[in-house]
Amino acid sequence: MRLDHWIKQLFIIPGLVVAILLTNPIININTFIKILIGLLATSLIASSNYVINEWLDAKFDKYHPTKKNRSAVVNKLKKEIIYTIYFLLAISGLIISSFISKYFLITELTLWIMGILYNVKPFRLKDIAFIDSLSESINNALRFLMGWFLITSSYLPPISIILGYWLTGTFLMQIKRYSEYRMINDKNTASKYRKSFATYNEDTLLVSSVFYAILAVFFIGIFLIKYKIELILFIPFFIGLFCLYIYISFKKDSPVQKPEKLYKEKILIAYLIFLFILFIILININIEYLDVFINNDLLPLKK
Incomplete structure (x- = not known):
């Protein structure tokens, strides 16, 4: 699940800041609750992508000086358990996202789909030079949009x-x-x-x-x-x-x-x-x- 990677949800903050500066919303306790819920939803979906990433990359990670020590590389994991965790995390994140707004849910769903396109054959965009970085970094733009939609669903940035x-x-x-x-x-x-x-x-x-x-x-x-x-x-x-x-x-x-x-x-x-x-x-x-x-x-x- 790479819980230590949850810190990457900080990339949502600029979207929050820009939305506040440009739309002048009313900020109250509900806003902070919505932000916390949004961060949780994003972290769960990101973790589902990390699970499938480590599982499918295990045979490649053994050639990396440090990633060769990952659990998926050194241990024999059951496919059924991996995919159960994968779908539970994704579904949980999407359900939580649905309580925020339609646009936030669409953005989170796109984040999950990008994880499939990036990691899973026959797409596996991570294997194509230049397309790998361009496609993976779409998640950066998606996190900005998540921050934006946590503040407003009335405008596009x-x-x-x-x-x-x-x-x-x-x-x-x-x-x-x-x-x-x-x-x-x-x-x-x-x-x-x-x-x-x-x-x-x-x-x-x-x-x-x-x-x-x-x-x-x-x-x-x-x-x-x-x-x-x-x-x-x-x-x-x-x-x-x-x-x-x-x-x-x-x-x-x-x-x-x-x-x-x-x-x-x-x-x-x-x-x-x-x-x-x-x-x-x-x-x-x-x-x-x-x-x-x-x-x-x-x-x-x-x-």
């Missing part, structure tokens, strides 16, 4: 922030593969562990990671500037976050391979806190001179 959030997830997935590939340090073994590694190499993984990062900043930048011009000052520091994450990926046995362990990276956590404080400051101030960036008038020159 801006497409720019959805695309930016999705591509941020793609960057995270691709840089994770880059770090894994470097750690295994043998293409033959790496390809046995993850079929897409037969196509990838260090260069393509790193370059594509940077490409996804640039696209993510582009779309998120559109959203930030469109809704609050002062947030243009946030963008350089946001780019710094991607640079820091790439730097961390160079470490031996880098924690980017296990995002649930990233809380141990003190510099990263400190930088995230700094970004949060900067964001709060910028959305609460007005700098009129920044209007030059959105003014369509040409500046006249003296004759």
Whole structure:
């Protein structure tokens, strides 16, 4: 079930924050109860995806330096028990989701379906280079939508922030593969562990990671500037976050391979806190001179 991975539901928070900022909802005790219920539902469905992932990946994980110690690899597990747990978790999560809203339920159902497309043959998107990261990171955009729909079911969020959030997830997935590939340090073994590694190499993984990062900043930048011009000052520091994450990926046995362990990276956590404080400051101030960036008038020159 990977209970330690439940921390990934923190990716729901930006959806909550953006929905609150853009829709000005009434926040009360029922809102917090709904959020807790939503987090539980998402965690259950995510756990169902983790169960099927570990079960179907067991024969590949034995080639990974650390995943070879997983229970599904070292123990002989009964298929009937695995699938019973899988469906119980998924059904429980979907039932709980139905109490929140129709749109939240649809988003959770999509999360579950993506787990099937990503892990199960004949789809098994995780075996196709580039499609693997792009498809897995759809879960990132889905978590944003979950946060949004926990606040409002009256509007859709801006497409720019959805695309930016999705591509941020793609960057995270691709840089994770880059770090894994470097750690295994043998293409033959790496390809046995993850079929897409037969196509990838260090260069393509790193370059594509940077490409996804640039696209993510582009779309998120559109959203930030469109809704609050002062947030243009946030963008350089946001780019710094991607640079820091790439730097961390160079470490031996880098924690980017296990995002649930990233809380141990003190510099990263400190930088995230700094970004949060900067964001709060910028959305609460007005700098009129920044209007030059959105003014369509040409500046006249003296004759």
